[in-house]
Amino acid sequence: MTMMIAGTASVTEQTCRSCGGPHMDTFLKLGRTPLADRLTTDANRGEAEPVFPLNVAFCQDCSLVQITETVNPRILFADAYPYYSSFSQALLEHSRENVLDLIERRGLTGDSFVIELASNDxxxxxxxxxxxxxxLGIDPADGPVAAANKIGVPTDLAFFTLELAEKLREQGRQADVIHANNVLAHVADTNGFVAGVAGLLKDDGVAVIEAPYVEPMIDHCEFDTIYHEHLCYFSVTALDNLFRRHGLYLNEIKHLSIHGGSLRLYVEKLERVGASVSNQLAHEKSRGLDAVEYYRDFSAKVDQLKVDLRSLLHRLKADGATIAAYGAAAKGATLINTAGIGGDVLDFVVDRNTHKQGKYMPGQRIPIRPPEALLDAQPDYVLVLAWNFIDEIVAQQSQYRARGGKFIVPVPTPRIV
Incomplete structure (x- = not known):
């Protein structure tokens, strides 16, 4: 279990975040990179950005894929954190469908109680x-918390910890449903987080957790989803091991297309494992996701993708094309920094998130503008950094495309659409 020391910028892990095992096999090294969500402003453009090692390892004891550097979460999430979920219409619709399904399936009423961990805005x-x-929402980022309270969603400004879970339990605030979307992978104290969920959940309650799935990440070369905020990359095998350690049972899973391939996990205190879980465990066993050999050639695939993308972009530039990018997303920061794509190639990046506009991408310092800039400048090509929302982006930018603009999708192999 990782315990961050106050004032410590980062810790290099020697053992597994989940089981504590010592048999860690590093299979990908992306070098030292800036923090993917730490945007640069005019005020600090002249300052050097902190960079940290970004290496990925496989635990041979419990099958968890994880990065080996833990950056202090107060540096990652509590310092002008710029991510606001409500700027994605696709994510809003995805979340609403989830909620309506749970209200019906669980028979939730005004007597029920729902908690979301990392509830954002x-x-x-x-x-x-x-x-x-x-x-009740719980989130450590002051901007999104203020936005949530403003729209009438009661939200506490805090990191979710085992200590906070015990405090809420003592207050009689156990939950019928606990949501935790795209947060389990972000937590430095993995076991403390899951133990907190177990303590805060009613005996007949359910924790509904969404997390990116490691299989499509490896198979589709989605290396840009790796950054310091994402500490873990889960298989069902690793998740089952983690939950059982804390008296919880992964009873059902749903496969989701969002974020390049994710899992929705239904976790309860009562063991009633369904076919969706047992079949997936068998699938992972047959494909070898529980062994390091499955991950061995990922590094070579990543290197080839970066070479192919740079070659494509430089060929277009040599032909006189202008290129911008869409999506000042964390995955975009990983892509441009590890592939060495800078302002000599990309004129600017656009993003709908008004909290990012007027700032600059980490590392490469490329300016971030509103989406309208695509029509103003009409670049020949747009590199889609937020490729997980490609359909939504293309639909939004129909006018740009009607004028002859083209999109470049970088993964799993660079292609023009």
Whole structure:
């Protein structure tokens, strides 16, 4: 279990975050990179950015894939954190469908209680509020918390810890449903987080957790989803081991296309493992996701993708083309920094998130503008850094495309659409 020391910028892990085992096999090294969500401003453009090692390892004891550097979470998430979930219409619709399904399946009413961990700007919980179901959001980023409270979603500014879970339990605030979307992978104290979920969940409650799935990440060469905020990359095998350690059972899973391939996990205190879980465990065993050999050639595939992407972009530039990018996303920061794609190639990046506009991409310092800049400048090509929302982006930019603009999708292999 990782314990961050106050004031320590980062810690290099020698043992597994989940099981504590010592048999860690590093299979990918992306070098020292800046923090993917730490945007540069005009005020600090002249300052050097902190960079940290970004290496990925496989635990031979419990099958968890993880990065080996833990950056202090207060540096990662509590310092002007710029991610606001509500700027993605696709994510809003995805979340609402999830909530409506749970209200029906679990028979939730005004007597129920729902908690979301890393609730961001209230994008998901607001659907429960509309149904008059009591909620509590917990998030460590002050901007999104303020936005959530402003729209009537009660949200506490805090990191979710075992200590906080015990405090809420003592107050009688155990939950019928606990949501945790794209947060389990971000947590330095993996075991403390899961133990907190177990303590805060009612005996007949369910924790509904979404996390990117390691299989499509490896198979589709989605290396740009690796950054310091994402500490873990889960298989069902690793998740099952983790939950059972804390008296929880992974009883059902759903495969999701969002974020390049994710899992929705239904976790309960009662063991009633369904076919969706047992079949997936068997699938992983047959494909070898529980052994390091499955991950061995990932590094070579990543290197080839970066070479192919740089070659494509430089060929277009040599032919006189202008190129911008869409999506000042964390995955975009990993891509441009590890592939060495800078301002000599990309004129600017656009993003709908107003909290990012007027700032600069980490590392490469490429300016971030509103999406309208695509029509103003009409670049010949747009490199889609937020490729996990490619359909939404293409639909938004129909006018740009009608004028002859083209999109470049970088993974799993660079292609022009």
């Amino acid at each position: 209230g994008y998901l919980l607001k659907n429960y509020v509309e149904a008059d179901i009591p909620v």
